Amino acid sequence: MEEKTRNDSTALVRPRVYLGPGIALGPGKVDLLRKVGECGSISAAGRALGIPYKRAWLLIDTLNTGFGRPLVETATGGKGGGGAVLTSLGQQVVACYEALERRLNAEASTELAALRALLEPPEKK
Amino acid sequence: MEEKTRNDSTALVRPRVYLGPGIALGPGKVDLLRKVGECGSISAAGRALGIPYKRAWLLIDTLNTGFGRPLVETATGGKGGGGAVLTSLGQQVVACYEALERRLNAEASTELAALRALLEPPEKK
Numbered sequence: 001m002e003e004k005t006r007n008d009s010t011a012l013v014r015p016r017v018y019l020g021p022g023i024a025l026g027p028g029k030v031d032l033l034r035k036v037g038e039c040g041s042i043s044a045a046g047r048a049l050g051i052p053y054k055r056a057w058l059l060i061d062t063l064n065t066g067f068g069r070p071l072v073e074t075a076t077g078g079k080g081g082g083g084a085v086l087t088s089l090g091q092q093v094v095a096c097y098e099a100l101e102r103r104l105n106a107e108a109s110t111e112l113a114a115l116r117a118l119l120e121p122p123e124k125k
Numbered sequence: 126m127e128e129k130t131r132n133d134s135t136a137l138v139r140p141r142v143y144l145g146p147g148i149a150l151g152p153g154k155v156d157l158l159r160k161v162g163e164c165g166s167i168s169a170a171g172r173a174l175g176i177p178y179k180r181a182w183l184l185i186d187t188l189n190t191g192f193g194r195p196l197v198e199t200a201t202g203g204k205g206g207g208g209a210v211l212t213s214l215g216q217q218v219v220a221c222y223e224a225l226e227r228r229l230n231a232e233a234s235t236e237l238a239a240l241r242a243l244l245e246p247p248e249k250k
Contacts (some may be wrong), residue, residue, distance in 0.1 A: 013143075013225070015229065018139070047187045089243060093243055100233055104232070111134065118221065
């Protein structure tokens with residue numbers, strides 16, 4: 001996930017937040033939560049993001065443990081498992097992360113411009 | 126590197142910056158650059174951070190290619206290779222990233238507090 005980039009030419013900051021010992025929240029986990037909410041399934045969300053099922057499951061388990069309450073709940077049974085839903089807490093975590101992300105992108109334009117200025121212009125290569 | 130956390134109890138934001146197509150800069154790459162500067166060697170920096178040499182080398186190659194000029198220069202020859210140094214550009218990239226990081230942590234306290242409030246207090250578990 002580290003190497004993913006944006007296709008547009010706008011610099012964009014995505015935060016990794018260290019909330020405490022054992023619990024960090026970054027773009028990978030948030031995208032996964034959002035996709036689980038859309039797909040209603042951990043395996044489908046993993047497939048959509050190119051994450052192996054086991055890793056997707058582990059990321060969610062880490063979140064559920066770290067927050068002390070589930071962000072994703074799974075139902076067992078049925079063909080191919082019983083699906084998964086974002087809990088109210090999971091939805092709040094995604095919403096708070098998005099608010100943080102918006103804020104950071106709005107506030108950091110000077111520092112982002114300084115960083116981008118170090119890139120050699122592609123046209124002049 | 127995704128799972129690394131802080132040991133202190135203060136929430137901390139570390140940015141991943143999407144500078145353009147094919148070039149992203151996040152905590153992993155910046156820590157590696159900083160460590161190469163300290164150690165004077167890619168392999169020693171990788172060891173210090175628990176990153177395999179090949180991955181460390183690839184991360185730096187990605188940066189050098191993405192920025193269009195080297196952030197790290199290596200000298201060949203000698204036992205175990207001839208070491209590595211941060212170029213002036215490499216030093217500037219680290220400094221700009223650190224400025225961005227300071228700014229984000231200063232500006233995002235409200236949103237960080239909202240996110241932390243969703244964590245169950247460890248004492249009440």
